[in-house]
Amino acid sequence: MNTTTNHAAIIKAQGLHKQYGDFKALNDVSFRIFPGRIVGLIGPNGAGKTSLLKGILGLSTLDGELSVLGLKPMKERTKLLEQVSFIADTAILPSWLKVHQAIDYVAGVHPKFNREKAQAFLAKTTINPKSRIKALSKGMVTQLHLALVMAIDSKLLVLDEPTLGLDIMYRKQFYSSLLEDYFDEQKTILITTHQVEEIENLLTDVLFIDRGHLVLDSSMDDISQRFSQLSVSTEGRQKVLEAGLRPIYEEARLGGASLLFEGVDPETLAAFGKIHTPSIADLFVAKVSTANEGRPQENQAPNIQWKETGQ
Numbered sequence: 001m002n003t004t005t006n007h008a009a010i011i012k013a014q015g016l017h018k019q020y021g022d023f024k025a026l027n028d029v030s031f032r033i034f035p036g037r038i039v040g041l042i043g044p045n046g047a048g049k050t051s052l053l054k055g056i057l058g059l060s061t062l063d064g065e066l067s068v069l070g071l072k073p074m075k076e077r078t079k080l081l082e083q084v085s086f087i088a089d090t091a092i093l094p095s096w097l098k099v100h101q102a103i104d105y106v107a108g109v110h111p112k113f114n115r116e117k118a119q120a121f122l123a124k125t126t127i128n129p130k131s132r133i134k135a136l137s138k139g140m141v142t143q144l145h146l147a148l149v150m151a152i153d154s155k156l157l158v159l160d161e162p163t164l165g166l167d168i169m170y171r172k173q174f175y176s177s178l179l180e181d182y183f184d185e186q187k188t189i190l191i192t193t194h195q196v197e198e199i200e201n202l203l204t205d206v207l208f209i210d211r212g213h214l215v216l217d218s219s220m221d222d223i224s225q226r227f228s229q230l231s232v233s234t235e236g237r238q239k240v241l242e243a244g245l246r247p248i249y250e251e252a253r254l255g256g257a258s259l260l261f262e263g264v265d266p267e268t269l270a271a272f273g274k275i276h277t278p279s280i281a282d283l284f285v286a287k288v289s290t291a292n293e294g295r296p297q298e299n300q301a302p303n304i305q306w307k308e309t310g311q
């Protein structure tokens with residue numbers, strides 16, 4: 001992240017590469033993540049998010065320099081996992097276990113697990129502590145996982161698609177619990193999701209990744225300083241172009257266009273139409289399209305289906 005801080009970085013990544021046979025899943029990825037941040041790792045299917053997260057957790061090898069909480073993830077995995085908690089997108093709990101036994105189990109193996117916290121998270125769901133895990137719905141199993149993981153007092157929480165399969169009510173509840181009951185300035189959360197609009201207001205920073213390349217590393221504050229989206233009529237668009245202003249991305253909208261600018265003074269733009277900070281989804285599409293212009297066809301991003309923002 002570009003954020004200036006007095007703290008040492010929790011994650012330092014320099015020139016990371018991941019190769020599966022001939023295929024490059026990560027290509028020269030470098031970034032830093034500092035304590036007290038909630039970082040969204042955003043990218044389309046197959047972008048390399050899980051490969052990166054697995055490397056950070058010491059669950060698979062990455063080439064390049066990587067330090068997490070001052071440790072080398074692969075070599076010092078045991079020590080690292082004492083301070084990190086995570087939910088993989090394919091997390092599985094033994095189906096024969098009862099919910100209260102799952103709590104006992106985690107309490108037994110994890111010194112930083114807070115049983116009362118887990119029980120309080122579960123009390124917000126309809127899960128019966130006496131149920132066997134095999135009797136829970138898919139979404140309930142995820143809820144149980146999240147309750148267990150959020151009750152561990154870790155310095156770093158890694159969430160890979162944490163709310164997959166959960167209903168909208170619980171998703172909202174989960175994200176507000178994450179902020180109110182889990183997060184504090186000593187902790188760091190690294191999260192991936194395809195439902196970017198749901199975490200947009202939660203994030204302090206974003207890392208955009210596309211086809212193994214990091215295409216943006218920015219704090220949300222910097223995004224609002226650096227990028228502006230301008231809604232204009234068709235004539236307004238013409239005037240913008242005549243004034244020599246060049247958007248990095250544009251989309252046709254009913255009766256006009258939406259133009260996305262980088263590093264252009266908002267006051268200059270305001271003379272032509274309505275300006276606002278772009279949504280993460282719009283910014284992602286813009287940055288990926290710009291990055292793709294310089295890449296050969298076979299490395300270009302697939303069509304990305306983001307939720308319409310209705311601009």
Ligand SMILES: Nc1ncnc2c1ncn2[C@@H]1O[C@H](COP(=O)(O)OP(=O)(O)OP(=O)(O)O)[C@@H](O)[C@H]1O
Nearest residue numbers: 020021023025043044045046047048049050051052
């Ligand atoms: N074990 C593997 N062997 C070969 N290729 C792999 C392996 N794991 C991942 N890949 C490839 O690497 C690329 C990145 O995969 P990865 O799972 O990191 O993407 P992702 O961004 O997490 O995607 P999604 O959003 O779909 O989960 C994909 O093209 C995938 O097919």
